[in-house]
Amino acid sequence: MNAPAPATAPVRPALDHLDWLEAEAIYILREVAGQCSNPALLFSGGKDSIVLLRLAEKAFRPGRFPFPLLHIDTGHNYPEVIDFRDARACELNERLIVRSVESSMARGTVRLNSADESRNKHQSVTLLEAIGEFGFDACIGGARRDEEKARAKERIFSFRDEFGGWDPKNQRPELWDLFNARVHKGENIRAFPISNWTELDVWQYIEREGLALPPIYFAHLRPVVRKGNLLQPVTELTPARDGDNVELMQVRFRTVGDITCTAPVESDADTVHKVIAETATTTISERGATRLDDQASEAAMEQRKKEGYF
Amino acid sequence: MSAFEHIPEFGSPVDSGLLRFLTCGSVDDGKSTLIGRLLYDTKAILADTLHAIEKTSLRRGMEAVDLSLLTDGLQAEREQGITIDVAYRYFSTGTRKYIIADAPGHEQYTRNMVTAASTANLAIILIDARKGVLTQTRRHSYLAHLVGIPHLVVAVNKMDLVGYDRTVFERIRGEYLEFARQLGIEDVRFIPLSALNGDMLVDRGDNLGWYDGPTLIDILESAPAAHSESDERFRFPVQYVCRPQKADDPLLHDYRGFMGRVESGEIAVGDEVVVLPSERRSRIKDIQVGGRSLSRAVAEQSVTLLLEDEIDISRGDMIVRGDAKELCPGASAPGTVSTRTALVTRRIDAMLCWLGDSPLDARRKYVIRQTTRDARALLDGIAYRLDINSLQQVPAEGIGMNDIARVAFKLAQPLVVDRYAENRATGAFIVIDESTNNTVGAGMIL
Numbered sequence: 001m002n003a004p005a006p007a008t009a010p011v012r013p014a015l016d017h018l019d020w021l022e023a024e025a026i027y028i029l030r031e032v033a034g035q036c037s038n039p040a041l042l043f044s045g046g047k048d049s050i051v052l053l054r055l056a057e058k059a060f061r062p063g064r065f066p067f068p069l070l071h072i073d074t075g076h077n078y079p080e081v082i083d084f085r086d087a088r089a090c091e092l093n094e095r096l097i098v099r100s101v102e103s104s105m106a107r108g109t110v111r112l113n114s115a116d117e118s119r120n121k122h123q124s125v126t127l128l129e130a131i132g133e134f135g136f137d138a139c140i141g142g143a144r145r146d147e148e149k150a151r152a153k154e155r156i157f158s159f160r161d162e163f164g165g166w167d168p169k170n171q172r173p174e175l176w177d178l179f180n181a182r183v184h185k186g187e188n189i190r191a192f193p194i195s196n197w198t199e200l201d202v203w204q205y206i207e208r209e210g211l212a213l214p215p216i217y218f219a220h221l222r223p224v225v226r227k228g229n230l231l232q233p234v235t236e237l238t239p240a241r242d243g244d245n246v247e248l249m250q251v252r253f254r255t256v257g258d259i260t261c262t263a264p265v266e267s268d269a270d271t272v273h274k275v276i277a278e279t280a281t282t283t284i285s286e287r288g289a290t291r292l293d294d295q296a297s298e299a300a301m302e303q304r305k306k307e308g309y310f
Numbered sequence: 311m312s313a314f315e316h317i318p319e320f321g322s323p324v325d326s327g328l329l330r331f332l333t334c335g336s337v338d339d340g341k342s343t344l345i346g347r348l349l350y351d352t353k354a355i356l357a358d359t360l361h362a363i364e365k366t367s368l369r370r371g372m373e374a375v376d377l378s379l380l381t382d383g384l385q386a387e388r389e390q391g392i393t394i395d396v397a398y399r400y401f402s403t404g405t406r407k408y409i410i411a412d413a414p415g416h417e418q419y420t421r422n423m424v425t426a427a428s429t430a431n432l433a434i435i436l437i438d439a440r441k442g443v444l445t446q447t448r449r450h451s452y453l454a455h456l457v458g459i460p461h462l463v464v465a466v467n468k469m470d471l472v473g474y475d476r477t478v479f480e481r482i483r484g485e486y487l488e489f490a491r492q493l494g495i496e497d498v499r500f501i502p503l504s505a506l507n508g509d510m511l512v513d514r515g516d517n518l519g520w521y522d523g524p525t526l527i528d529i530l531e532s533a534p535a536a537h538s539e540s541d542e543r544f545r546f547p548v549q550y551v552c553r554p555q556k557a558d559d560p561l562l563h564d565y566r567g568f569m570g571r572v573e574s575g576e577i578a579v580g581d582e583v584v585v586l587p588s589e590r591r592s593r594i595k596d597i598q599v600g601g602r603s604l605s606r607a608v609a610e611q612s613v614t615l616l617l618e619d620e621i622d623i624s625r626g627d628m629i630v631r632g633d634a635k636e637l638c639p640g641a642s643a644p645g646t647v648s649t650r651t652a653l654v655t656r657r658i659d660a661m662l663c664w665l666g667d668s669p670l671d672a673r674r675k676y677v678i679r680q681t682t683r684d685a686r687a688l689l690d691g692i693a694y695r696l697d698i699n700s701l702q703q704v705p706a707e708g709i710g711m712n713d714i715a716r717v718a719f720k721l722a723q724p725l726v727v728d729r730y731a732e733n734r735a736t737g738a739f740i741v742i743d744e745s746t747n748n749t750v751g752a753g754m755i756l
Contacts, residue, residue, distance in 0.1 A: 015327060017402075020328045023612040027549070027570075030569055030612070031682075034625050058600035059569070062552070062554050063554040066550075152397045152398055153397050173421055175425050175429075175738070175749070176429060180749045182747035200402065201407070
């Protein structure tokens with residue numbers, strides 16, 4: 001039965017890989033809409049959630065989205081990204097809800113250890129508060145399994161208990177495309193339509209669909225300070241300290257989040273096409289190149305997810 | 311030749327889609343090393359990730375980089391040095407994208423194997439060349455076969471530890487074929503390799519000159535992706551109904567779009583369709599994606615169907631073709647034993663894999679979800695349990711975690727089904743325990 005080597009060109013399928021990923025994501029979004037009574041879609045203005053919005057358009061137009069957009073604002077965002085967020089929601093004529101970590105701080109539910117620390121992990125508190133306020137039974141997010149090793153083990157429909165916690169050792173079995181979004185009151189589902197996408201897939205899709213992105217995703221001049229292998233942008237929140245050697249460099253962001261923990265990479269890529277070429281040949285992973293918060297320990301992300309993070 | 315010199319540039323029009331495959335093997339068969347090697351050779355592992363596992367390998371006192379560390383994502387897994395849960399991994403050759411489902415090999419984790427197999431179109435079954443066909447090999451092969459993976463690849467690994475001896479490979483192949491014949495496994499291929507040294511994975515290496523078959527990556531590159539192999543009947547479970555009802559837009563006033571994914575077959579504008587279970591008929595008026603019209607839709611495409619007639623359709627209904635042959639799948643397969651001649655049924659016979667911690671309770675009602683439809687269900691008899699080690703049918707009173715049994719369920723609401731062997735999407739179901747909302751069973755309709 002060991003046939004001789006086949007011709008290397010397989011039959012070309014009807015769907016190419018982006019078609020397939022798109023169809024799967026649309027299917028997942030419609031399952032959320034079909035099974036959940038009050039979902040929300042997390043939209044930050046970042047590239048993955050921009051892709052989610054295009055997928056939602058493909059899934060539900062000419063109808064309205066069967067969910068509002070929700071942003072958990074750390075207050076540590078690049079203004080270009082916030083402007084983009086508002087413009088996009090307006091253009092789509094969909095409802096955008098913004099809840100901020102700073103409100104949680106004012107309420108006393110978020111307490112910082114130091115004034116300038118990253119608010120990334122504190123988003124979990126504000127997210128859970130928003131879930132409680134609106135009674136959301138599902139939140140759709142743009143997380144991908146290729147981002148991080150704990151994410152690689154997470155279900156597409158990920159069950160969270162009433163504390164928002166993820167229990168990696170006690171996940172619901174997920175078979176075929178039969179997603180189980182049933183929850184009791186207070187519990188919720190995090191649904192990840194682009195779980196099976198990689199960073200490269202996201203960029204290829206952005207190119208194919210001609211999606212607009214905030215300008216900081218493309219090469220621009222920015223003052224930065226080298227911190228080990230990473231570049232720390234010089235901003236109001238992260239000013240240069242005495243002795244720092246501030247350099248003006250051509251950089252772009254691969255991922256966009258809390259200013260204090262997201263680093264740009266050196267790059268000349270000023271178009272989507274050039275970004276794709278760089279992404280295809282890079283030797284550093286997306287989070288490895290850009291996140292100051294996941295380098296703390298091997299299990300940093302897993303720990304945050306157990307506490308309610310995305 | 312180095313890894314992917316033959317791969318065209320990104321952005322080239324060559325795209326042979328996406329293949330999902332499963333890797334399974336016993337503990338220490340080198341499965342994680344094989345995956346690590348595939349990811350490494352296709353450059354899916356980036357330098358910082360490699361650096362992290364180098365540090366861990368060193369800390370544990372290993373001399374070489376332990377590629378198996380790549381697949382252990384959870385803290386508990388790293389602590390115990392075992393794989394607990396199914397992990398999904400991604401790589402691309404530039405012509406094809408791959409999703410690997412990595413199933414743990416431990417005995418107690420049958421449910422993980424079934425989970426990983428449920429979405430795979432090809433399975434790589436690893437055998438340690440020194441050990442040959444083991445009970446676990448048989449079990450994994452049976453499960454892969456049960457879950458309907460159409461293509462099996464038996465990888466005889468660690469050939470370096472048996473001196474790359476052809477007779478070892480041939481003996482294992484003969485033994486496996488004997489057993490595969492008993493199970494009715496048809497499409498199986500064999501490949502000798504050394505995951506550790508990379509022989510016959512991406513590169514042929516210098517040690518297996520006697521083997522003239524394809525490398526593992528050649529097999530993966532040329533394996534048919536799902537739904538490209540045979541003519542299938544059109545199945546469209548409705549997920550969601552779109553009724554924009556915008557008063558200010560007369561074009562949308564009467565808009566009723568039936569949203570879903572073509573699970574199999576294809577459909578074109580003008581085709582006659584029947585909606586099940588109501589059996590109402592109509593024709594396809596339009597096929598849309600995001601408001602744009604298409605002339606036809608094929609398997610795995612998510613689309614919106616618009617019909618000529620205004621008929622009542624909701625989530626859970628299934629749209630199929632209007633001709634009689636499509637409606638009676640039993641009719642095209644004479645000689646098959648079935649009590650079911652139509653698609654719509656209130657009783658199902660199935661192979662059931664139990665996933666829940668507590669055993670199936672014959673007195674309780676469960677929810678069965680199949681396609682986009684839910685039905686309440688009551689156990690209506692256990693024909694037998696399958697002893698997964700001997701593959702013998704044994705009588706059973708009850709069904710506990712990791713058991714596989716042939717059962718029947720009575721249903722409070724009708725389901726629209728196909729036999730799993732004919733259609734994985736419409737023949738599969740899950741069992742949900744309403745008290746916990748947990749998924750406690752996985753079934754394949756007979």
